[in-house]
Amino acid sequence: MEAFTESYQELLGRVLNREHGMDLDELNLPTHNLNELEALFSEEEVWQVVKELSLDRAPGPDGFFGYKVWPVIKGDIIAALLKLAIGDERRFEKLNRALITLIPKKQDAFVIGNFWLISLVHSFSKLFSKIIPNRLRPRLGELGLAGISPYKGSQLIYADDVVLFISAEENEMIAVREILGLFGDASDLKVNCMKTTVTLICGVEEDNEKVRVNMQCDIAEFLIKYLGMQLALRPLTKAEWKSVLDYVVHCLSSW
Numbered sequence: 001m002e003a004f005t006e007s008y009q010e011l012l013g014r015v016l017n018r019e020h021g022m023d024l025d026e027l028n029l030p031t032h033n034l035n036e037l038e039a040l041f042s043e044e045e046v047w048q049v050v051k052e053l054s055l056d057r058a059p060g061p062d063g064f065f066g067y068k069v070w071p072v073i074k075g076d077i078i079a080a081l082l083k084l085a086i087g088d089e090r091r092f093e094k095l096n097r098a099l100i101t102l103i104p105k106k107q108d109a110f111v112i113g114n115f116w117l118i119s120l121v122h123s124f125s126k127l128f129s130k131i132i133p134n135r136l137r138p139r140l141g142e143l144g145l146a147g148i149s150p151y152k153g154s155q156l157i158y159a160d161d162v163v164l165f166i167s168a169e170e171n172e173m174i175a176v177r178e179i180l181g182l183f184g185d186a187s188d189l190k191v192n193c194m195k196t197t198v199t200l201i202c203g204v205e206e207d208n209e210k211v212r213v214n215m216q217c218d219i220a221e222f223l224i225k226y227l228g229m230q231l232a233l234r235p236l237t238k239a240e241w242k243s244v245l246d247y248v249v250h251c252l253s254s255w
Contacts, residue, residue, distance in 0.1 A: 004102065007112045020186040032142065037135050041081050043074070049130045053123070081128060095122045113194070163226055168200065168207050173214040193217045199224050201233065 050070055084092065099120040109115055166172050184190035197220035198211050208219050223232050223240070230240050 004112055004115075004117075008117060018185055018188070020182055022186045032139070034136075034139070037132060040085055041078070041131055043078055045131055045134065046074075046078055046081060046127065049127055049134060052130070053126070077124065077127065080124065081131070084128060095124050097122070161226070165201075168203050168211055170210065170214055173211065177215060197224075 047070070101118050101120070102115040103118055105114050105116060164176065166176055180191050193216055196215075196217040198215045198217055199220045199222055200207060200211060201222060203211075212219050223230050225231070229244060230236055232240075
């Protein structure tokens with residue numbers, strides 16, 4: 001277990017003095033009134049989050065299974081959420097824990113990178129962490145969080161997954177790498193090269209090595225998946241859509 005702890009500590013990184021900073025005032029960004037985000041939670045808001053909890057996920061150490069037991073426990077849950085919302089954190093240390101288990105990605109997994117680290121957190125923490133994003137969701141459009149790429153190219157962004165579309169020109173690859181490096185130095189949101197791959201959509205096989213060296217990450221062959229969806233230059237076949245359709249059917253069955 002010591003080896004796993006050290007490996008994941010190294011993966012998460014360590015606190016370092018930043019060589020660069022971000023002066024947001026220089027960007028002259030518009031301001032918005034978000035005072036409603038600080039209002040106390042209502043029972044309707046909490047119930048909406050409970051309904052959105054997936055029924056086919058592990059419930060966590062507290063055994064909470066969502067709306068099936070909600071009428072029984074809602075009073076205690078809402079009272080605890082309101083206490084935490086006003087900054088009263090007394091006796092919450094027992095809820096701020098998680099069970100961690102390792103699941104092998106393949107048979108005969110001997111290397112640390114061949115395991116998924118699964119963290120089972122208390123459902124109370126999930127509820128609290130989802131309420132504010134639910135409030136913020138309707139305001140994302142006016143906040144301009146769609147993003148505009150600062151360099152030639154385009155992007156897809158979802159949570160902590162990002163896809164960048166750029167040309168295989170050496171100067172552009174170097175520029176992208178340096179921009180990501182500066183952003184990581186200023187924000188501490190660094191690119192994890194162990195989980196990053198580059199795929200040549202158009203190009204010749206001889207470009208693979210040039211791209212790998214300049215982008216400093218592994219090459220993945222086309223077709224690739226993003227958020228479970230196949231990315232291709234042509235319409236997908238029925239066979240390629242099957243895994244997506246099976247997943248949708250599985251999700252619908254829990255409704």
